[in-house]
Amino acid sequence: MPEDLRNRVDRQPTVAGLSEADLLARIFPRLRMEAGHTTSTLLGPGDDAAIVAAPDGKTVISIDTQVQDQDFRLLWPNGYRTTGFDVGWKAAAQNLSDINAMGAHATSMVVSLTLPVDTPVSWVENLADGLTAGIRTLGADRCSVAGGDLGRGTEISVTVAVLGTLDGGRPVLRSGARPGDVLALAGTAGHAAAGLALLEADVPVDTLTPAERVFVDLQCRPRPPLSAGPAARAAGATAMLDVSDGLLRDGQRMAAASNVAVVIDPDRLAHLSELLAPAAARLGADSTQWLLGGGEDHGLLATFPGDVQLPPGFTAIGSIHALGTDEGPGVLTAGRAADTGGWDHFAH
Amino acid sequence: MPEDLRNRVDRQPTVAGLSEADLLARIFPRLRMEAGHTTSTLLGPGDDAAIVAAPDGKTVISIDTQVQDQDFRLLWPNGYRTTGFDVGWKAAAQNLSDINAMGAHATSMVVSLTLPVDTPVSWVENLADGLTAGIRTLGADRCSVAGGDLGRGTEISVTVAVLGTLDGGRPVLRSGARPGDVLALAGTAGHAAAGLALLEADVPVDTLTPAERVFVDLQCRPRPPLSAGPAARAAGATAMLDVSDGLLRDGQRMAAASNVAVVIDPDRLAHLSELLAPAAARLGADSTQWLLGGGEDHGLLATFPGDVQLPPGFTAIGSIHALGTDEGPGVLTAGRAADTGGWDHFAH
Numbered sequence: 110m111p112e113d114l115r116n117r118v119d120r121q122p123t124v125a126g127l128s129e130a131d132l133l134a135r136i137f138p139r140l141r142m143e144a145g146h147t148t149s150t151l152l153g154p155g156d157d158a159a160i161v162a163a164p165d166g167k168t169v170i171s172i173d174t175q176v177q178d179q180d181f182r183l184l185w186p187n188g189y190r191t192t193g194f195d196v197g198w199k200a201a202a203q204n205l206s207d208i209n210a211m212g213a214h215a216t217s218m219v220v221s222l223t224l225p226v227d228t229p230v231s232w233v234e235n236l237a238d239g240l241t242a243g244i245r246t247l248g249a250d251r252c253s254v255a256g257g258d259l260g261r262g263t264e265i266s267v268t269v270a271v272l273g274t275l276d277g278g279r280p281v282l283r284s285g286a287r288p289g290d291v292l293a294l295a296g297t298a299g300h301a302a303a304g305l306a307l308l309e310a311d312v313p314v315d316t317l318t319p320a321e322r323v324f325v326d327l328q329c330r331p332r333p334p335l336s337a338g339p340a341a342r343a344a345g346a347t348a349m350l351d352v353s354d355g356l357l358r359d360g361q362r363m364a365a366a367s368n369v370a371v372v373i374d375p376d377r378l379a380h381l382s383e384l385l386a387p388a389a390a391r392l393g394a395d396s397t398q399w400l401l402g403g404g405e406d407h408g409l410l411a412t413f414p415g416d417v418q419l420p421p422g423f424t425a426i427g428s429i430h431a432l433g434t435d436e437g438p439g440v441l442t443a444g445r446a447a448d449t450g451g452w453d454h455f456a457h
Numbered sequence: 458m459p460e461d462l463r464n465r466v467d468r469q470p471t472v473a474g475l476s477e478a479d480l481l482a483r484i485f486p487r488l489r490m491e492a493g494h495t496t497s498t499l500l501g502p503g504d505d506a507a508i509v510a511a512p513d514g515k516t517v518i519s520i521d522t523q524v525q526d527q528d529f530r531l532l533w534p535n536g537y538r539t540t541g542f543d544v545g546w547k548a549a550a551q552n553l554s555d556i557n558a559m560g561a562h563a564t565s566m567v568v569s570l571t572l573p574v575d576t577p578v579s580w581v582e583n584l585a586d587g588l589t590a591g592i593r594t595l596g597a598d599r600c601s602v603a604g605g606d607l608g609r610g611t612e613i614s615v616t617v618a619v620l621g622t623l624d625g626g627r628p629v630l631r632s633g634a635r636p637g638d639v640l641a642l643a644g645t646a647g648h649a650a651a652g653l654a655l656l657e658a659d660v661p662v663d664t665l666t667p668a669e670r671v672f673v674d675l676q677c678r679p680r681p682p683l684s685a686g687p688a689a690r691a692a693g694a695t696a697m698l699d700v701s702d703g704l705l706r707d708g709q710r711m712a713a714a715s716n717v718a719v720v721i722d723p724d725r726l727a728h729l730s731e732l733l734a735p736a737a738a739r740l741g742a743d744s745t746q747w748l749l750g751g752g753e754d755h756g757l758l759a760t761f762p763g764d765v766q767l768p769p770g771f772t773a774i775g776s777i778h779a780l781g782t783d784e785g786p787g788v789l790t791a792g793r794a795a796d797t798g799g800w801d802h803f804a805h
Contacts, residue, residue: 157556158558158621160516160518161518162516168509168620172568172604173569208505263611266571268618283505350504
């Protein structure tokens with residue numbers, strides 16, 4: 110691969126010139142958190158394994174991989190070049206979001222990088238910077254990178270395993286939604302999809318409006334609302350999940366796990382939809398499709414008992430209903446059963 | 458890729474015909490442990506994250522990736538075809554070894570699979586079986602697979618993050634070796650390297666002797682001595698690490714971390730060397746090179762105070778010495794400073 114990269118970075122040093130130890134020595138200093146950043150890492154990089162505090166005797170754990178040309182393109186049709194910084198940030202954000210969706214705080218990450226030998230060293234350094242910046246900027250202030258692994262491959266692949274703590278609380282699962290609950294969203298929806306459409310469109314990157322640039326930035330460097338997860342748990346959320354594949358598809362997952370009907374009221378999403386309208390008009394796209402079908406904003410979809418005041422950051426967007434006779438769990442929007450096909454890694 | 462696989466498995470269903478949910482439904486039942494297997498998994502697959510017990514308030518964590526054509530070949534020069542079972546087992550074994558090397562017990566794994574769309578479904582099912590068999594057979598009887606992630610790529614890549622517990626004990630680090638300590642090895646050395654040489658040689662797989670087949674099997678399905686790590690910790694080991702890159706190179710790591718000289722006595726490795734001699738003679742190879750330079754057996758290299766009785770499975774193979782003036786940390790064998798170059802992911 111790095112065809113795209115190679116054209117751009119001729120004469121830049123590549124990882125082929127470095128030993129694994131040399132490359133790690135370039136990366137580790139960039140993963141250090143600033144003074145005052147709380148650390149849960151009891152033993153950091155350099156041994157066979159790291160050690161992370163789990164003060165309440167439980168560790169929340171998730172894993173996620175980003176692969177070049179599947180999860181990101183190095184060079185997009187509109188001319189935007191994905192930076193190592195973007196990839197590092199996105200790897201951090203996606204994984205932090207999974208911990209957030211349990212109502213937990215992230216405590217640590219371990220990172221496994223697979224790199225083609227012609228990957229520029231600077232690209233890898235930028236990736237480390239992006240990981241660190243994502244953790245800091247998104248407010249995962251108890252998290253740092255505790256260790257990792259490096260290896261060769263023919264395509265860039267970044268896997269992060271993230272650990273978290275519930276601080277003695279109970280996790281908020283997908284399966285707890287009950288008839289009568291309010292359905293609420295924290296964060297945005299459809300904005301990363303708009304960004305993806307702009308990246309893939311015949312719209313040169315330097316002609317993007319500031320509003321369009323926000324969508325592209327959100328696709329490349331997602332901003333999951335990390336304070337919302339633990340706040341939802343504290344407020345008594347009955348069910349919650351990360352909206353990574355779109356409101357319809359993730360709503361369907363909640364419906365299936367909880368054996369309920371999830372009803373989304375599109376009028377309640379108007380505040381998000383209005384922002385999408387100009388970009389949709391420019392591309393001749395359907396902003397409702399972005400709003401309901403688009404993933405990767407990494408907002409939180411949660412349910413709360415009807416008498417609970419929604420925590421800051423959440424907006425009511427619908428409600429949970431009991432299933433009728435012969436009715437399967439599903440999502441209804443604008444009074445109709447929704448097609449919840451959405452994104453799938455293999456069958457598309 | 459799957460060129461090699463494709464020739465073999467024409468007309469077998471591939472993952473392209475399945476949704477991610479369908480494929481997960483094929484995998485999860487194969488990851489279940491038998492009745493009586495202790496589980497540390499408090500919440501298993503199906504939500505945004507898993508939850509694993511960390512009874513002493515600490516989690517040991519490591520991550521490792523295997524990539525096709527880097528860490529294994531689907532079809533070896535000698536005709537051996539790597540099975541999904543092999544890859545699953547090896548992924549389990551390598552990661553369990555990292556936990557073992559801290560003196561800890563594995564509690565859980567999360568697995569991220571990247572698969573080309575033409576990967577046969579049966580290959581992926583075999584991989585799940587290999588993970589489970591590796592965990593069971595190697596005796597990681599408190600460990601199971603708590604969750605995972607699936608995605609597409611152009612090459613097969615398997616990343617495992619493994620969690621472990623020290624049960625309230627202190628980890629055994631690389632940095633604790635002290636002058637006067639005994640250097641000891643648990644498990645084999647050089648056998649996986651012999652297996653690799655046989656796989657890469659012009660020796661048809663069906664002509665291998667039973668002894669040679671043992672080496673090939675050990676390369677494809679390593680057998681780290683999982684009871685030895687916690688036993689070494691309990692016995693008072695001062696330093697320990699997993700021999701994944703060879704005695705010389707990993708000995709060098711211990712020497713550097715502990716700021717000592719690591720002295721290996723090759724005569725003490727004779728019991729391992731003798732087993733290698735016939736295969737070395739057949740290939741015209743140097744069995745000492747395999748013994749000292751070969752990785753992937755995943756034995757344990759540990760140091761113990763001189764007055765400690767070595768725990769079962771460990772054999773004394775040398776000693777730790779203080780550095781002389783102007784002498785850097787390093788490995789000496791047969792009285793000479795050793796070249797500890799060994800395996801490196803990028804610079805070879």
